[in-house]
Each structure stands twice: as structure tokens, then as C-alpha cells.
Amino acid sequence: MSALADHHSTRAAPARKRPSWRRLPAAPISLAAGAAAWELIGQLAGMSFFPPLSTVLARLADMATSGLIVTSLADSLVNLILGFAISLAAGLVAGVAMGRYRKVEAALGVYVYALLTAPSLVFAPIFFSLLGEGRGSIVAVVVMYAMFVIIINTASAIQSVPVHLVEMARSYGAGERQVLLRVMLPAAAPMIMAGVRLGVGRAVTGMINGEMFIAVVGLGRIVTQAGGRFDSAGVLAVLLVIIAVALGAVALVQAVDRRITRWVPRTTRGNQ
Amino acid sequence: MGSDDYGKERALIEIRGLGKSFVGQDNETVEALRDVNLDVGENEFLTVLGPSGCGKTTLLKTIAGLIPWNDGDIRIDGTPVRGPGPDRSMVFQNFALLPWATVLDNVAFGLRMRGVGRAEREERARSLIAMVGLSGFETKRPGELSGGMQQRVGLARALAMRPRVLLMDEPFGAVDEQTRRLLQEELLSIWEEHRMTVVFITHSMEEAVLLGDRVVLMSARPGRISEIVPVPLERPRSSDVGALERSGQYVEITAYLWDRLRDMHEEHRPSKVAG
Incomplete structure (x- = not known):
């Protein structure tokens, strides 16, 4: 009996004292661990194509002070913003139309799914010959990457708006425009924003691919040039900048998302 | 001038020969409403009672102008219903x-x-x-x-x-019993103060009798009006619902409605119990 009691008490003890590691913030620790691992492996391996983090950061500082990063970054951001804005506007309009009207879905659906799954870069030569090696081609590639996922998410978001809300609005005299603007779009907003989040990530990928393979400008140009010189530290330094751009863009979308979908009860996620 | 006088004697809602069918899931035609004729007076509180599938919600939605119908005619104050209008407001079950x-x-x-x-x-x-x-x-x-x-x-x-007409589709069906009773009493006292025409769908005999001036009893497959039962209980009823529910008249009408509803359920039972 006493052994059983002891067993119980030792079992119960750690449950009462919460383990301290649970209170630590997960994201910073994960980042620090990743940075340490990078540095360690880079130092130990001593391979030129995998320099340690410190070397990459030093290279990044060089590029920043020479002004190379800033001008390229500005160039890239213009491509990104233009491409994403077009994707968002066209994606929302096409998605709402496909979600609301069966005929539009039947007409456009096959193209949208085809282009979503097609490797977007195969269109690069077409854009290149159509639009030249200027900004237009890169923006077009960004749109090819980002738009279709926004269309598809918007269409399914509109389709899953509860029928009884639309019926209610019609019973109070709402016309088609009011049903769309005052009922369907707000009701669909959380799911639409999920698509926009995916779209913004894909837009960053499209921007870099466009800049590397079509017109050699912006951050893509630095990557290409550094790669050509076998300058691994340079490539990885620009990669850090690109990751920062992507994370910043996603954070911006998430901030908008939180404002729009504040009414959605957040009960399905744990806090641990 | 003469037609004006005639208009004043008319019911507020007139339903004539209303028929509605739609194609169901197995491609079979479901007759939701057949030859429904109904007059609802100005400021009348009408309750509609029936088993599930009797088309009572369909009837309400046609009056609301939310769904089209195949045969017949619905008029509000003499004007044919062509769609939703500001003269009608709807309260939804969910x-x-x-x-x-x-x-x-x-x-x-x-x-x-x-x-x-x-x-x-x-x-x-x-x-x-x-x-x-x-x-x-x-x-x-x-x-x-x-x-x-x-x-x-x-x-x-x-x-x-x-609105001139308040359309209520089992409005208290999704709330618990105690809340339902409170809402019923409140609806009664609001309606006693601000009279309007109400069409109230329910599947509860007690609710139909407590609230209604008349109870429209509908039967299923096809949905049609089987009987209209007047409820001669005195108004205002909101002041003492408890006493009303103990009154002989209330008990009698409720029991009668249940007899009729049970008959309808028996008719549609796959195999009747012998005896």
C-alpha cells in the first residue's frame, strides 16, 4: 500500500510544479538555436560553399554599407508591391465571381486550376518576349505565382457563406450588390485572408525567380552575380534579406487579417 | 369609390390556390404545397402548426417573397407578392x-x-x-x-x-424551454401593445394555442391546410400565462390539436399497429 502511495505522490509532484521550459518563448529560442547550429557547422565543416553565419553577416554588412542592398531592395519591393496588388485585385474579383456564379466557375475553373499547378516560371520566356526585360515581365511573373491561390481561396470562401445569411439579407431587401458587399465578403473574409497569406509568400518567390531568370535586376541580380562568382557568403546574405522581406510581407498581411477577422472566435487553438 | 370599400373588407394576406413543388435529391418531384387557400386578417396573430415536412416553412418563405411558387396567387393588401418587400419582416429559426x-x-x-x-x-x-x-x-x-x-x-x-406583417419561422425552436417561455410572454406583450399581422410557424401545440388567434393545422405529403382551429381565449394573454394554461379551453384545444397531429403521424407510419 505504501509503495503505491509513494508512487502516486512522485507522479503527482511534477504536475503541480509547471516545468519552467514551457514558459520560454518558442520563436526566439528556435531562431537562436538555428543560428548557433549554422555557425557551428559552418566553422567545423570549413567548406567554402557553406560559410558560417558570422561570415555571411559580415558580407551582408559590407553590401549594406556599399548601398548595393538598399537600391536592389527598393527595386525588388516595387516589383513585389505592383505584382501583389494586381494579384489581389484581380484575384478577389475573379474569386468572388467564380464563387458566386456557377457559369463563371464552369468557364474559368479549368484555367485557374491548370495555372495554379503549372510551374509558373515556364511562362517567363513568354513574358520576356511580350513585355521585354523591363519591370513588366517581372511583375507578370509575380502575378502568375500569387494570383491563382487567391482566386481559389476566395471562390471557396464565397461558396461556404451560410445560405441562411444570404436569405436573411434578401428578405430585408438587399440587392445582389448589397448581398455581395455587406454579407458575402465579410462572411468570407477569414478564408479569403488565408489565401492572401499564401499568395503573399508565393509573390516573394515569384519576385526573386523573375529577377533571376528574366531581367537581372533587384535582389535577384545580386544573387545571380554572387552565384556566378561562387560567392556563397554573398548568396546567403541576400537570402537573409529575401527571408526578411517575406516574413515582413506575411506579418503585414497577418496584421490586416487580425483587424478584419477580429469577430471570429479563436477557440480552436491551444495556448501552450 | 365602390372598390375602395371592397378593399377595406378584404383580408390583409390572401392566398389562393397556392402550389409549390421542387425537385428533390433523388430527382423525384416533391410537392411541398398543394392548393393552399388562406386569409389572414389585419392585426391577426396566426399560428401554423404541422408535422415536419408539411411545407409550413415553404409557405412562410413564399409569403416573404423569398422563393417562387408554381400555382396560385399571394396578395398583401391586394398587391400581388413579387419578391421581398418592406411591408414584411422575417424572424429566422437559426x-x-x-x-x-x-x-x-x-x-x-x-x-x-x-x-x-x-x-x-x-x-x-x-x-x-x-x-x-x-x-x-x-x-x-x-x-x-x-x-x-x-x-x-x-x-x-x-x-x-x-412591418405590417411579421413572419416568424419557428423563432423559439432553437432556444431552451425556460428561455422559450420568457420569449413567448415577451412577444405577446410586445404584440398586444403594437398590433400587427403575425404569421408564426411552430411545431408546438402549446405555443400555437398560447399565441394564436387561429391555428392553421397543416398535413404533410403534399403540404396542405387540413383545418383551421379558432382559439377563443381572451386577450391580453401576457398578464397571466399560467392561469391561461390551466384554463379548460386551453387544455381542450391543445388536446384536440394533438389528436389531429397524432392521426397525421399514424397515417404516415410505415406499418400500422393492429387494433
């Missing part, structure tokens, strides 16, 4: 509130759809929110309210339109 909008915006929704300016619609919405006892909850969202409170919002939204 509340149908906008989850992102505040109580105030939900109550003002219909007014906004009808082009009422912000100042006026918010003023009207606030007075309706007070009427249904939700003052202080104007900035809350539906997710923060109980089911009973949500349906009060639904009722306020309908009343804010100052």
Missing part, C-alpha cells in the same frame, strides 16, 4: 445574425438595406433594442450573446422595419 456586426448594426441591418440614413436607423435600432430588453448590449457581437438574446436581436431587427 437567428441569421451577422456574426461580425454588433447588436446595433444587426438590428439596423434591414433599415440600412432599405436606404435609411445612419442617424435615423441607429436611433430606431436603439429604441427597438430597448424594447426587447437588450439596452447596454449595443456594441456586443452575436457570439457574445446567449441564444435567447440572439433571437431578441432577430426580433428587434424585424420590428425596426415597422
Whole structure:
């Protein structure tokens, strides 16, 4: 009996004292661990194509002070913003139309799914010959990457708006425009924003691919040039900048998302 | 001049030979309503009772102008129904509130759809929110309210339109028994003060008798009116619902309705019990 009691008490003890590691913030620790691992492996391996983090950061500082990063970054951001804005506007309009009207879905659906799954870069030569090696081609590639996922998410978001809300609005005299603007779009907003989040990530990928393979400008140009010189530290330094751009863009979308979908009860996620 | 006089003697809602069928899931034609004839008087409280599948909700939605029908004619004050109109407001079984909008915006929704300016619609919405006892909850969202409170919002939204006809589709079917009784008493006292024509769908005999001037009994497959039972209980009824429910007349009518409903269920039972 006493052994059983002891067993119980030792079992119960750690449950009462919460383990301290649970209170630590997960994201910073994960980042620090990743940075340490990078540095360690880079130092130990001593391979030129995998320099340690410190070397990459030093290279990044060089590029920043020479002004190379800033001008390229500005160039890239213009491509990104233009491409994403077009994707968002066209994606929302096409998605709402496909979600609301069966005929539009039947007409456009096959193209949208085809282009979503097609490797977007195969269109690069077409854009290149159509639009030249200027900004237009890169923006077009960004749109090819980002738009279709926004269309598809918007269409399914509109389709899953509860029928009884639309019926209610019609019973109070709402016309088609009011049903769309005052009922369907707000009701669909959380799911639409999920698509926009995916779209913004894909837009960053499209921007870099466009800049590397079509017109050699912006951050893509630095990557290409550094790669050509076998300058691994340079490539990885620009990669850090690109990751920062992507994370910043996603954070911006998430901030908008939180404002729009504040009414959605957040009960399905744990806090641990 | 003569036709004016005739108009005043007419019922507010006239339904003549209404028939509605639709194609069901297995491609079979379902006759939801067959030859429904019904007059609803001005300021009458009409309850519609029937087993599930008898087309009572379909009937309500045709009056609301939400769904088309195949045969017959529906007129409100002599004007044929062609679609939803500001003379009719609907209260829904599942509340149908906008989850992102505040109580105030939900109550003002219909007014906004009808082009009422912000100042006026918010003023009207606030007075309706007070009427249904939700003052202080104007900035809350539906997710923060109980089911009973949500349906009060639904009722306020309908009343804010100052409709001539209030269409209620099993409005208290989704709330618990105690809340339902409170809402019934409140609806009675609101209606006793602000008379209007009400068509109220329910599957509860007690509710149909407690609220209605007449009970329309519908039967299923096809949905049609089987009988109209007058409820000669005195009004106002909201003052002492308990006494009313103990009265012989109330008990008698409720028992009669149940007899009729049970017969309908027996008819549709796959194999009848012998004897």
C-alpha cells in the first residue's frame, strides 16, 4: 500500500510544479538555436560553399554599407508591391465571381486550376518576349505565382457563406450588390485572408525567380552575380534579406487579417 | 369609390390556390404545397402548426417573397407578392445574425438595406433594442450573446422595419424551454401593445394555442391546410400565462390539436399497429 502511495505522490509532484521550459518563448529560442547550429557547422565543416553565419553577416554588412542592398531592395519591393496588388485585385474579383456564379466557375475553373499547378516560371520566356526585360515581365511573373491561390481561396470562401445569411439579407431587401458587399465578403473574409497569406509568400518567390531568370535586376541580380562568382557568403546574405522581406510581407498581411477577422472566435487553438 | 370599400373588407394576406413543388435529391418531384387557400386578417396573430415536412416553412418563405411558387396567387393588401418587400419582416429559426456586426448594426441591418440614413436607423435600432430588453448590449457581437438574446436581436431587427406583417419561422425552436417561455410572454406583450399581422410557424401545440388567434393545422405529403382551429381565449394573454394554461379551453384545444397531429403521424407510419 505504501509503495503505491509513494508512487502516486512522485507522479503527482511534477504536475503541480509547471516545468519552467514551457514558459520560454518558442520563436526566439528556435531562431537562436538555428543560428548557433549554422555557425557551428559552418566553422567545423570549413567548406567554402557553406560559410558560417558570422561570415555571411559580415558580407551582408559590407553590401549594406556599399548601398548595393538598399537600391536592389527598393527595386525588388516595387516589383513585389505592383505584382501583389494586381494579384489581389484581380484575384478577389475573379474569386468572388467564380464563387458566386456557377457559369463563371464552369468557364474559368479549368484555367485557374491548370495555372495554379503549372510551374509558373515556364511562362517567363513568354513574358520576356511580350513585355521585354523591363519591370513588366517581372511583375507578370509575380502575378502568375500569387494570383491563382487567391482566386481559389476566395471562390471557396464565397461558396461556404451560410445560405441562411444570404436569405436573411434578401428578405430585408438587399440587392445582389448589397448581398455581395455587406454579407458575402465579410462572411468570407477569414478564408479569403488565408489565401492572401499564401499568395503573399508565393509573390516573394515569384519576385526573386523573375529577377533571376528574366531581367537581372533587384535582389535577384545580386544573387545571380554572387552565384556566378561562387560567392556563397554573398548568396546567403541576400537570402537573409529575401527571408526578411517575406516574413515582413506575411506579418503585414497577418496584421490586416487580425483587424478584419477580429469577430471570429479563436477557440480552436491551444495556448501552450 | 365602390372598390375602395371592397378593399377595406378584404383580408390583409390572401392566398389562393397556392402550389409549390421542387425537385428533390433523388430527382423525384416533391410537392411541398398543394392548393393552399388562406386569409389572414389585419392585426391577426396566426399560428401554423404541422408535422415536419408539411411545407409550413415553404409557405412562410413564399409569403416573404423569398422563393417562387408554381400555382396560385399571394396578395398583401391586394398587391400581388413579387419578391421581398418592406411591408414584411422575417424572424429566422437559426437567428441569421451577422456574426461580425454588433447588436446595433444587426438590428439596423434591414433599415440600412432599405436606404435609411445612419442617424435615423441607429436611433430606431436603439429604441427597438430597448424594447426587447437588450439596452447596454449595443456594441456586443452575436457570439457574445446567449441564444435567447440572439433571437431578441432577430426580433428587434424585424420590428425596426415597422412591418405590417411579421413572419416568424419557428423563432423559439432553437432556444431552451425556460428561455422559450420568457420569449413567448415577451412577444405577446410586445404584440398586444403594437398590433400587427403575425404569421408564426411552430411545431408546438402549446405555443400555437398560447399565441394564436387561429391555428392553421397543416398535413404533410403534399403540404396542405387540413383545418383551421379558432382559439377563443381572451386577450391580453401576457398578464397571466399560467392561469391561461390551466384554463379548460386551453387544455381542450391543445388536446384536440394533438389528436389531429397524432392521426397525421399514424397515417404516415410505415406499418400500422393492429387494433
